[in-house]
Amino acid sequence: MGHFSVSVVGKDRPGIVAEVSRILFEQGCNIEDSTCTILSGQFAMILVIHHSKFQAADELGPAFDEVRTKMRLIVTVNALKDEEVVHEKAFAGHPHIISVYGADRPGIVYTVAQELARRKVNITDLNTQVVGAKDRPVYVMVLEVDIPEAVDMKELEKEFGRIRKELSVSITVRPIETLEL
Amino acid sequence: MAILPILIFPDPLLKEKSAPVERVTPEISAAIDDLLDTMRASPGGVGIAAPQTGLLKRIVAVDVSASKRGAQQENHGLLVLINPEILAKGGRQIVREGCMSIPDYTANIERAQWVLVDALDRTGKHVILESVGLEAVAIQHELDHLDGILFVDRVASIKTDLFRRKKYR
Numbered sequence: 001m002g003h004f005s006v007s008v009v010g011k012d013r014p015g016i017v018a019e020v021s022r023i024l025f026e027q028g029c030n031i032e033d034s035t036c037t038i039l040s041g042q043f044a045m046i047l048v049i050h051h052s053k054f055q056a057a058d059e060l061g062p063a064f065d066e067v068r069t070k071m072r073l074i075v076t077v078n079a080l081k082d083e084e085v086v087h088e089k090a091f092a093g094h095p096h097i098i099s100v101y102g103a104d105r106p107g108i109v110y111t112v113a114q115e116l117a118r119r120k121v122n123i124t125d126l127n128t129q130v131v132g133a134k135d136r137p138v139y140v141m142v143l144e145v146d147i148p149e150a151v152d153m154k155e156l157e158k159e160f161g162r163i164r165k166e167l168s169v170s171i172t173v174r175p176i177e178t179l180e181l
Numbered sequence: 182m183a184i185l186p187i188l189i190f191p192d193p194l195l196k197e198k199s200a201p202v203e204r205v206t207p208e209i210s211a212a213i214d215d216l217l218d219t220m221r222a223s224p225g226g227v228g229i230a231a232p233q234t235g236l237l238k239r240i241v242a243v244d245v246s247a248s249k250r251g252a253q254q255e256n257h258g259l260l261v262l263i264n265p266e267i268l269a270k271g272g273r274q275i276v277r278e279g280c281m282s283i284p285d286y287t288a289n290i291e292r293a294q295w296v297l298v299d300a301l302d303r304t305g306k307h308v309i310l311e312s313v314g315l316e317a318v319a320i321q322h323e324l325d326h327l328d329g330i331l332f333v334d335r336v337a338s339i340k341t342d343l344f345r346r347k348k349y350r
Contacts, residue, residue, distance in 0.1 A: 095277075125341060176289075177277065178277045178279040178287045179227065179250075179251070179276050179277065179315055179318055179319065180223065180226050180281075181227060181228040181278055181279065181280050181281070181322045181332075
């Protein structure tokens with residue numbers, strides 16, 4: 001028995017979820033966690049599933065051959081170790097929202113993400129999009145991050161100050177505080 | 182005066198609709214004192230509703246001045262609201278809420294930015310008050326309890342808006 005991650009990507013159209021879930025059902029898989037989104041017309045789905053017998057990815061993988069050809073989906077199956085499966089998003093440090101926006105240019109995500117990685121800040125959610133008029137695109141990135149206790153916020157702010165100048169973007173870091181009711 | 186035990190989800194009483202208070206009797210006054218003691222005993226606690234203690238009466242208490250962030254905003258200090266009703270609301274805000282009755286989770290919930298509330302105060306006097314910001318969030322959260330609505334019922338996306346607490350402080 002084991003857990004697997006299954007990712008599905010393909011041109012969006014009705015019926016992808018129906019076909020993928022049919023195969024999982026027929027194989028005797030239990031969907032434990034899943035999410036999906038559509039990016040620029042590409043449907044993307046990731047699921048964590050459990051099977052009472054299967055241990056290896058190649059026991060489940062071939063079941064998707066049918067939708068690989070028929071629906072031209074890219075389906076990847078990976079076996080997970082039980083200890084890798086954590087059911088909820090758990091914060092170890094302090095949750096913050098970082099919003100970044102500015103004229104579109106290469107390297108915005110990379111520069112910000114690199115700075116965060118250097119300080120062992122964990123990105124728990126990331127959304128980016130290009131908005132605004134065609135001739136004046138504005139790049140918007142919103143990150144939810146988990147900032148460890150050890151991170152010096154003044155130092156982080158100083159580095160962001162440098163990035164703001166370097167990329168001409170606005171960067172704001174706000175703590176996510178919980179109202180205890 | 183007593184600190185009462187808090188009902189924890191999925192206790193079915195939390196999904197019940199509470200009944201209006203007919204008159205502010207000595208028993209109701211004593212129950213309000215207990216609610217306030219219970220609210221203040223919870224770390225960072227800025228609100229409580231009677232049904233969270235198993236008393237299915239339309240009584241809530243809110244005091245956002247008890248939290249650092251709440252104290253920095255416009256607020257009424259301690260509010261005891263009996264038979265409260267929201268007459269009007271406007272704007273929107275998203276605040277991460279935690280609830281004594283759901284100790285393992287917090288969630289980003291969209292609420293009105295401003296509310297106009299009609300209620301009786303703890304002496305039974307009719308009041309109408311305006312509230313904004315965190316206090317308005319606290320009022321909306323507590324009023325929901327009176328109708329058996331929990332913050333998890335208002336979560337737009339469990340994937341992006343619901344968070345498991347590492348520990349409850």
